[in-house]
Amino acid sequence: MATIISIHSYRGGTGKSNTTANIAAVLAQKGMRVCIIDTDILSPGVHVLFGLKEDDIGHSLNDYLWGKCNIEDAARDVTMRVSEGMKGKIYLVPSSMKASDIAKVLREGYDVGLLNDGYQRLIEKLDLDVLMIDTHPGLNEETLLSIAISDALAIILRPDSQDYQGTAVTVSVARKLDVPKLMLIVNKAPSTLDLVDVKKRVAISYGCEVAAVFPHSDEMMILASEGIFALRFPDHPFTEIVRQAAEALIS
Amino acid sequence: MIDSARILLVDGTDSRRKKLAQHLREMGYDKVDEVADNATALLLASTNAPEIALINVDAPDKQAVELVHQLMTDERLKSIASLLLVPASQSDTLEAIVDQCMIAGAADWMLHPASTALLRIQIEDTLVTRRRRIEQHELIKREKLLNDIATARRFQLDFLPKDLPQPEGWELAASLQPAREVAGDFYDTFTLTQGRRVGLVIADICDKGVGAALFMALIRSMTRAFAQQNHNMDLTDLLTSDSPAPIGSSRHRGLSSVGVNALKASVTLTNNYIVENHSELNMFATMFFGILDPRTGVLDYINGGHNPPYIVGPDGAIRKTLKPTGPAVGMIGGIEFTVDHTVLESGDMLISYTDGVPDARDPHGKRYGDERFRRLLSSPAASAPEMMERVQSAMRSHIAEADQFDDITLLFVRRK
Numbered sequence: 269m270a271t272i273i274s275i276h277s278y279r280g281g282t283g284k285s286n287t288t289a290n291i292a293a294v295l296a297q298k299g300m301r302v303c304i305i306d307t308d309i310l311s312p313g314v315h316v317l318f319g320l321k322e323d324d325i326g327h328s329l330n331d332y333l334w335g336k337c338n339i340e341d342a343a344r345d346v347t348m349r350v351s352e353g354m355k356g357k358i359y360l361v362p363s364s365m366k367a368s369d370i371a372k373v374l375r376e377g378y379d380v381g382l383l384n385d386g387y388q389r390l391i392e393k394l395d396l397d398v399l400m401i402d403t404h405p406g407l408n409e410e411t412l413l414s415i416a417i418s419d420a421l422a423i424i425l426r427p428d429s430q431d432y433q434g435t436a437v438t439v440s441v442a443r444k445l446d447v448p449k450l451m452l453i454v455n456k457a458p459s460t461l462d463l464v465d466v467k468k469r470v471a472i473s474y475g476c477e478v479a480a481v482f483p484h485s486d487e488m489m490i491l492a493s494e495g496i497f498a499l500r501f502p503d504h505p506f507t508e509i510v511r512q513a514a515e516a517l518i519s
Numbered sequence: 520m521i522d523s524a525r526i527l528l529v530d531g532t533d534s535r536r537k538k539l540a541q542h543l544r545e546m547g548y549d550k551v552d553e554v555a556d557n558a559t560a561l562l563l564a565s566t567n568a569p570e571i572a573l574i575n576v577d578a579p580d581k582q583a584v585e586l587v588h589q590l591m592t593d594e595r596l597k598s599i600a601s602l603l604l605v606p607a608s609q610s611d612t613l614e615a616i617v618d619q620c621m622i623a624g625a626a627d628w629m630l631h632p633a634s635t636a637l638l639r640i641q642i643e644d645t646l647v648t649r650r651r652r653i654e655q656h657e658l659i660k661r662e663k664l665l666n667d668i669a670t671a672r673r674f675q676l677d678f679l680p681k682d683l684p685q686p687e688g689w690e691l692a693a694s695l696q697p698a699r700e701v702a703g704d705f706y707d708t709f710t711l712t713q714g715r716r717v718g719l720v721i722a723d724i725c726d727k728g729v730g731a732a733l734f735m736a737l738i739r740s741m742t743r744a745f746a747q748q749n750h751n752m753d754l755t756d757l758l759t760s761d762s763p764a765p766i767g768s769s770r771h772r773g774l775s776s777v778g779v780n781a782l783k784a785s786v787t788l789t790n791n792y793i794v795e796n797h798s799e800l801n802m803f804a805t806m807f808f809g810i811l812d813p814r815t816g817v818l819d820y821i822n823g824g825h826n827p828p829y830i831v832g833p834d835g836a837i838r839k840t841l842k843p844t845g846p847a848v849g850m851i852g853g854i855e856f857t858v859d860h861t862v863l864e865s866g867d868m869l870i871s872y873t874d875g876v877p878d879a880r881d882p883h884g885k886r887y888g889d890e891r892f893r894r895l896l897s898s899p900a901a902s903a904p905e906m907m908e909r910v911q912s913a914m915r916s917h918i919a920e921a922d923q924f925d926d927i928t929l930l931f932v933r934r935k
Contacts, residue, residue, distance in 0.1 A: 334713060335712065335713020335714060335715060336713075376749065377749035378712075378749055379711070379712045379749055379777050379778065379780065379781060380749075380780065381712075381776050381777035381778060381779055381780060382712060382715075382777050384776065384777075385776065385777050
């Protein structure tokens with residue numbers, strides 16, 4: 269039985285795609301078959317971390333939604349792009365970067381039920397252990413659907429007051445949707461803060477488990493956008509936190 | 520002689536009018552209303568509905584012209600024939616006025632006084648001409664109506680899909696056997712989400728006649744148009760409601776299957792539109808609307824008060840009866856239609872029909888009945904068209920020379 273994990277944040281710029289890619293990578297290193305699906309159709313981005321350019325994308329999630337291909341045809345095996353000799357697999361279903369495709373989604377919409385069908389079919393066809401859904405920030409139908417069918421939801425927030433309030437909204441929605449596992453990940457915590465204390469305070473204020481607190485670091489910021497940090501620096505303390513978060517989400 | 524004709528006698532000169540009225544009664548015209556002026560004449564014309572008006576053309580003024588004009592331009596009064604009475608002594612000076620009256624639509628004129636025989640002949644002639652004119656008018660009206668009905672029927676049939684989708688591994692068959700007059704059955708089949716789903720609709724408007732046919736066109740168009748748009752799920756309602764989401768155990772399957780939003784939105788929007796805009800007509804439709812996934816055989820459906828379709832297995836046994844999941848469409852505004860689902864396995868056939876089947880009457884008035892219909896389905900059929908032929912032929916031999924008084928509509932879907 270595959271685990272479906274949604275990674276969400278109320279606002280953009282929290283490091284959602286980065287966290288998704290890193291968690292997927294450490295799970296694949298453990299030997300799992302993982303697929304990331306970029307449902308942030310209006311502002312896609314996770315493909316960049318796997319070194320895919322606009323022209324490399326080929327079939328995308330958009331093509332599936334418009335009936336041009338099956339969902340599994342839009343899934344690319346990106347394992348070799350990020351690591352050689354990995355035990356597991358990483359697949360990626362990217363969203364189209366073409367402005368015309370994004371415009372078409374805005375203009376015509378699509379049957380949101382196709383996402384649900386697509387998730388189930390990906391799990392079956394790719395024999396997945398974990399499906400990770402990179403969601404669109406904020407709340408919309410796609411995000412709500414993804415959250416509703418997930419086994420686990422990780423909400424990423426930065427320790428600032430806008431994120432604090434927004435996250436409260438998402439947490440209450442997730443509770444209504446009855447997600448079996450709801451976790452928070454604090455990202456970009458200023459290094460001046462006591463991370464253990466942050467973890468405790470966030471957990472208390474939302475009444476839910478905090479899977480990880482990532483400290484902000486300039487070094488990380490520079491490296492993060494050029495590939496998957498956890499694979500390039502397996503011994504870095506940051507990578508250890510990624511592993512803890514991944515464990516917490518799939519256990 | 521048509522002695523019961525009601526006559527309106529208009530003459531401003533009292534003595535002459537009274538004399539003529541008396542004379543008419545003596546001739547056997549016992550329903551004579553006498554009036555002196557136009558206003559009273561029009562009033563009596565509309566209350567007593569005379570067949571003929573005897574209008575005296577007398578004074579040099581245009582009273583008579585005005586009256587004829589008013590009678591002829593009033594839809595309710597124009598069937599009254601005006602016979603002008605022209606005083607013989609003034610016939611020369613009145614020629615122009617008589618001409619104007621005739622142009623305005625008077626039936627005829629005669630000199631007055633005339634002999635009893637002539638008066639009678641003129642009155643009777645005018646009445647006969649009038650009746651002929653009315654009969655002809657009725658005939659034209661009826662022909663036009665029949666023409667209109669034929670056109671309506673042709674248009675209605677045009678609302679049915681020209682070609683049925685035939686997804687791989689499936690067979691669809693449909694037919695609509697119209698009753699003599701226009702009625703309100705329809706079926707519809709169309710693809711959704713770029714051919715990944717097939718919409719199946721069968722419906723029966725509660726009434727018969729042109730009103731039902733108009734409604735059929737409306738409902739068919741609305742359901743299809745709404746179904747082919749992309750709709751939001753109810754999930755966003757969560758943001759405004761205090762109650763938890765009704766998801767429960769359906770975490771993975773059925774929460775939002777492809778086409779289910781479209782199905783629900785289509786039926787709900789059509790229902791609300793009818794209730795909000797046409798509630799005074801008391802029109803509604805029983806409707807079965809299914810969304811089929813040809814790949815898996817899953818059929819999500821709403822049954823709005825329609826005769827439950829059957830799923831017949833390859834052995835002819837009725838495996839499932841798809842009971843109503845809500846009331847008829849257009850009956851109750853703002854209500855929620857529940858979506859149910861079932862699966863068609865290989866060899867299964869969905870049998871959907873309208874009540875024209877069980878309600879079909881033989882020449883003695885006996886219903887065909889549900890029981891007999893189920894028995895008819897119970898021997899296996901190799902294909903959907905074969906089953907359709909079987910049902911159609913059973914209907915033909917049951918109804919025989921009796922009048923088919925309701926549409927008979929069938930939509931069968933078989934998984935090979």
